[in-house]
Amino acid sequence: MFITWLISTLIVRYFIKSLMKKDQVKLPPGPMALPIIGHLHHLGPIPHQAFHVLARKYGPVMQVRLGSMLSIVVSSADMAREFLKTHERAFTSRPQLKAVKSLTYGSAGFIFAPYGPYLKYMKRICMMELLGGRQLELFQSIRQQEIKHLLEYLFKKSQEGKDVDMGSELAILTNNIICSMTMSTSCPGAKDKADECRSLLKEGAELVGTFNLADFISFCKNMDLQGLEKRFKKVHERLDDMMERILKEHEEKKSNGGEPQDMVDILLRISKDEGAEMKLTRENIKAFVLDIFGAGTDTSATTMEWALAELVNNPNIFAMARDEIFSVVGRQRVVEESDLPNLPYLQAIVKETLRLYPVGPLILRESTQDCKVGGYDIPKGAHIFVNVWAIGRDPNSWEDPLKFKPERFIVESGGSNVDVKGQNFHFLPFGSGRRMCPGTSLALLVVQTALASLIQCFDFRVHNSSQDMGGNKVDMEEGRGMTLPRAHPLICSPVAHFNPFV
Numbered sequence: 296m297f298i299t300w301l302i303s304t305l306i307v308r309y310f311i312k313s314l315m316k317k318d319q320v321k322l323p324p325g326p327m328a329l330p331i332i333g334h335l336h337h338l339g340p341i342p343h344q345a346f347h348v349l350a351r352k353y354g355p356v357m358q359v360r361l362g363s364m365l366s367i368v369v370s371s372a373d374m375a376r377e378f379l380k381t382h383e384r385a386f387t388s389r390p391q392l393k394a395v396k397s398l399t400y401g402s403a404g405f406i407f408a409p410y411g412p413y414l415k416y417m418k419r420i421c422m423m424e425l426l427g428g429r430q431l432e433l434f435q436s437i438r439q440q441e442i443k444h445l446l447e448y449l450f451k452k453s454q455e456g457k458d459v460d461m462g463s464e465l466a467i468l469t470n471n472i473i474c475s476m477t478m479s480t481s482c483p484g485a486k487d488k489a490d491e492c493r494s495l496l497k498e499g500a501e502l503v504g505t506f507n508l509a510d511f512i513s514f515c516k517n518m519d520l521q522g523l524e525k526r527f528k529k530v531h532e533r534l535d536d537m538m539e540r541i542l543k544e545h546e547e548k549k550s551n552g553g554e555p556q557d558m559v560d561i562l563l564r565i566s567k568d569e570g571a572e573m574k575l576t577r578e579n580i581k582a583f584v585l586d587i588f589g590a591g592t593d594t595s596a597t598t599m600e601w602a603l604a605e606l607v608n609n610p611n612i613f614a615m616a617r618d619e620i621f622s623v624v625g626r627q628r629v630v631e632e633s634d635l636p637n638l639p640y641l642q643a644i645v646k647e648t649l650r651l652y653p654v655g656p657l658i659l660r661e662s663t664q665d666c667k668v669g670g671y672d673i674p675k676g677a678h679i680f681v682n683v684w685a686i687g688r689d690p691n692s693w694e695d696p697l698k699f700k701p702e703r704f705i706v707e708s709g710g711s712n713v714d715v716k717g718q719n720f721h722f723l724p725f726g727s728g729r730r731m732c733p734g735t736s737l738a739l740l741v742v743q744t745a746l747a748s749l750i751q752c753f754d755f756r757v758h759n760s761s762q763d764m765g766g767n768k769v770d771m772e773e774g775r776g777m778t779l780p781r782a783h784p785l786i787c788s789p790v791a792h793f794n795p796f797v
C-alpha cells in the first residue's frame with residue numbers, strides 16, 4: 296500500500312508540476328502540429344516561402360515544430376531587431392545539423408562553430424589575413440584578372456553566336472577568385488583543384504539541402520532511413536582527400552624555402568606554433584578552408600545571376616546602368632573596382648537584387664539560454680529562422696515590394712541610402728551582429744565589378760533559350776536549395792557591345 300501511495304503521489308505531483316510549467320511558459324503562436332512530424336508537412340520544397348505564408352496567419356514571431364524540434368520563425372524587421380540585436384547574446388550560435396557534422400568537420404569549422412573564443416579567434420585571423428580591407432587590396436589584381444578571363448570567354452562565345460549558361464560561368468569566376476585568394480595561384484594545379492572543389496561542394500550543398508529525418512525526428516536520430524549517411528561519408532572522404540593534398544603541397548612548398556603567403560600557409564604556420572594564442576588542428580584548417588569555399592562561391596555567383604536576369608527583364612534599368620558606367624569610365628578601358636564609389640546606380644541595382652533575392656534567405660541560429668522576446672518565451676535549444684527573404688518583401692517596410700526598383704536606394708530619387716551592415720533590420724542580406732557575414736566587402740567588390748563589366752561589354756539575348764518568356768523576358772522562379780538558386784538556369788547569348796581588350 297505504501298508503494299502504491301508513493302507512486303501515485305509522485306505521478307500526481309509530476310502532472311501538476313508539468314501543468315503549472317505549461318501555464319507559465321508562453322510560446323509564440325503557430326499552427327496545429329501533427330504527431331511525430333509536427334509541421335513538416337507545411338514546409339514544401341522552398342522553406343522560406345512556406346514560412347512566409349504561415350507567418351501571414353500567425354504573425355512575425357511564430358513557432359513551428361520540425362519533427363520534434365521547436366523552431367521559431369521571425370518575419371518582421373522589428374522582431375529581427377529583438378532577436379539579432381536586443382537579445383543577441385542568446386542567439387549567437389547555430390544548430391549542428393548531421394550533414395554539416397559529417398561533411399565539413401562540424402564545429403571544427405567556422406560557420407557552425409559555437410560562439411566562443413575559437414570562433415572569435417578564427418574570425419579575427421580571417422579578417423586580418425583574407426577578408427579585411429588591406430588583404431582585399433592585395434588580392435585586387437587576382438579579381439580583375441579573373442573577371443578579364445570571364446569577359447574574354449564571353450567575347451569568344453559572342454563571336455561564335457553561342458548560348459552561355461551564365462550561372463555556371465559566374466560560379467567559375469567566384470570559385471577561381473576564392474581559390475586563388477585562399478590557396479594562392481602559385482600553388483601548383485590550383486585551377487584543377489578549383490574545378491574539383493566546385494563539383495564536390497556542389498554535391499555537398501545538395502546533401503546539406505536534403506531534408507534529413509535524423510535531424511528532426513527523435514526516434515530516427517540513429518537510423519539512416521534515407522541512406523544519406525553513406526553519401527555524406529563518400530563526399531566527406533573525397534573532400535578530406537582533396538584538402539589533405541592541398542595541405543601537403545603547401546607544406547612541401549614551405550620546406551623548399553617558399554615564404555608563407557596565402558591563407559593555408561598562415562593557418563599551417565599557426566598550427567605549428569607552440570606559443571600561438573589558440574591551438575589549431577589539421578581538421579580546423581581543412582574545415583576553415585571548406586567553409587570559406589562553401590560560403591563564398593555560390594552566394595556571390597547566384598546574386599549576379601539574379602541581377603543579370605532582372606536587367607534582361609528591365610532593359611531601361613540596364614540602359615541607365617550602362618550610361619552611368621560609360622560616363623564614369625569612358626570608352627577606353629573596362630570598369631575597375633576603384634570606379635565603384637562613383638557608380639551609385641549600379642550599387643543600387645545590387646542592393647535591390649539582394650533585397651528581392653537574398654542568397655541567405657533564412658538566417659539560422661540557435662538559442663543558448665532561455666529568453667523572453669516580444670513577450671514570448673524562447674527556450675534554450677530552439678532553432679531560430681530569421682526570414683530575411685520575407686522581411687525584404689514586407690509591404691510595411693517597402694513600397695511596391697515586389698517591383699525591381701533600384702531607385703528606392705537612391706536619395707536623390709526619393710529613396711533612402713540603406714546600407715548592408717546589418718543595422719537596418721528591414722534589409723539584412725548579410726545578416727547582423729557578431730555572426731554577420733565576414734565576406735560582405737569581398738562579395739560586394741566582386742558582384743558589383745563583375746556585373747558592371749558585363750553591362751559595359753555585352754547585351755544579353757534570350758531569344759533562343761527555353762527561358763524565353765516572350766518579349767525577351769526570362770522567368771524569375773526560385774528553385775530548391777540553400778542559397779536561393781534560380782529554378783531554371785539563365786541561358787543567354789552574349790552580344791558584344793564594347794570590347795576594351797582590342
Ligand code: HEM
Pocket residue numbers: 405406407473586587590591592594595598653654655658659723724725726727728729730731732733734735737738742
Ligand atoms: C552575395 C554574397 C553573400 C551573401 C548574400 C552572404 C550572406 C551571408 C549570411 C546571411 C550569413 C549569415 C549571417 C548571420 O547569421 O547573421 C553569412 C555568413 C557567412 N558568410 Fe556570407 N554571404 C555572401 C558572401 C560571402 C563570401 C564571399 C564569404 C567569404 C569568402 C562569406 C563567408 C561567410 C562566413 C564564413 C559566414 C559565417 C560567419 C559566422 O558564422 O560567424 N560570405 N553570409
